[in-house]
Amino acid sequence: MTDYRTDLSKVRGLGAAKKGVGTYMAQRVSAVALAALLPFFVYGLLCALPDGYDGLKAWVSSWSGALLIAGFITAALYHGRLGVAEIINDYIPRPGARAFWLLINTLLALFVWALGLFALLKIWLGA
Amino acid sequence: MSEDVTDGRPLSPHISIWKWHPTMASSILHRASGVVVYIGVLKLCVVLFLLATGSAFLHTFDPLVFSPLGALALFVFLWALIYHFFNGIRHLIWDMGKGFDPRLANIWSLIIVASSLILAALLVWRLIGGMS
Numbered sequence: 001m002t003d004y005r006t007d008l009s010k011v012r013g014l015g016a017a018k019k020g021v022g023t024y025m026a027q028r029v030s031a032v033a034l035a036a037l038l039p040f041f042v043y044g045l046l047c048a049l050p051d052g053y054d055g056l057k058a059w060v061s062s063w064s065g066a067l068l069i070a071g072f073i074t075a076a077l078y079h080g081r082l083g084v085a086e087i088i089n090d091y092i093p094r095p096g097a098r099a100f101w102l103l104i105n106t107l108l109a110l111f112v113w114a115l116g117l118f119a120l121l122k123i124w125l126g127a
Numbered sequence: 128m129s130e131d132v133t134d135g136r137p138l139s140p141h142i143s144i145w146k147w148h149p150t151m152a153s154s155i156l157h158r159a160s161g162v163v164v165y166i167g168v169l170k171l172c173v174v175l176f177l178l179a180t181g182s183a184f185l186h187t188f189d190p191l192v193f194s195p196l197g198a199l200a201l202f203v204f205l206w207a208l209i210y211h212f213f214n215g216i217r218h219l220i221w222d223m224g225k226g227f228d229p230r231l232a233n234i235w236s237l238i239i240v241a242s243s244l245i246l247a248a249l250l251v252w253r254l255i256g257g258m259s
Contacts, residue, residue, distance in 0.1 A: 028222065031215055038212050042205070046254060049201075052193070053185065057178055073172055080165035087158065108169075116172030119179035126179075 023082060030079035034072070041072045061127035066120050073116045081109035149236035150229070156240065157214045163207035198255055206247035213239045 044065055048055035059065040084105050092098040177185035191197055217235060220226045226235070 028219065031219060035212060035216060035219075038208070042208065042250075046250060049254060053178060056174070060175065060178075069175075073168060076164070076168045077172075080161065080168060083158075083161045084165060087162070112169050112172045115176045119172070119175035122179040123175070 027079065027082050030075045030082070033075040034079055037068065037072050037075065040068055044068060057123060060120060060123045063124070066124040070117060070120050074113065077109045077113045077116075081105060149233040149240075153214060153236035153240060156210060157218070160207035160211040160214075163203065164211055167204040167208070198251060201254070202247055202251045205250055206243055209246050210239065210243035213243055 044059055048059040048065075051058070060069060085102055088098060088101045088105060092101055174185065217226065217239065226232060
């Protein structure tokens, strides 16, 4: 039987997805943002915690606290989603299961991000 | 299980045949601590949401949160956060092509693990002292 497909057409699309550098840079850029925010975040958290939930609410009610937490959870969920996606890609070999967990990973991060930002806005506007 | 999904291509050596050394341990810890911090941030967002909606559900776990077990959980979260922060800075230095001397890299692994443990313990100890 004659094969009409050219050699080139057989290998097209079999290489890398060529998205690696973008993911690599996104992981580093969010890492730098988090490294800059982290000392302030930990300091604010430790100041708020002795007063329990009231302390947490007071922290969120200040404009500096609200902005800091908004920036931190945005960068952290973005960075964490990329990290967990890397773990899923490493340890789940079956393409179907891998795609499923990558989807769950992305949707969970987006959903929780929306939840957090909504909460920040509501507390901050209500204060 | 894995034979049928690699199309006969070789797999990288399995982790069980490696000898443990500090840089390897710190690399695995980086991943593990990243997952711990991620779960912590997810929980923080849920707590903020319950706080914003004024849900009584928030106080369901109060006996657990304000117990020694809760302090231990805070310690684990803070340690993972600080460890990932320190080791992440080292990763950024590695990305610039610096810091690959094996002996120094091993020493730094030990320094980062030890200093993050001590710092997290100090912070939690101070915090608990402040509450009582």
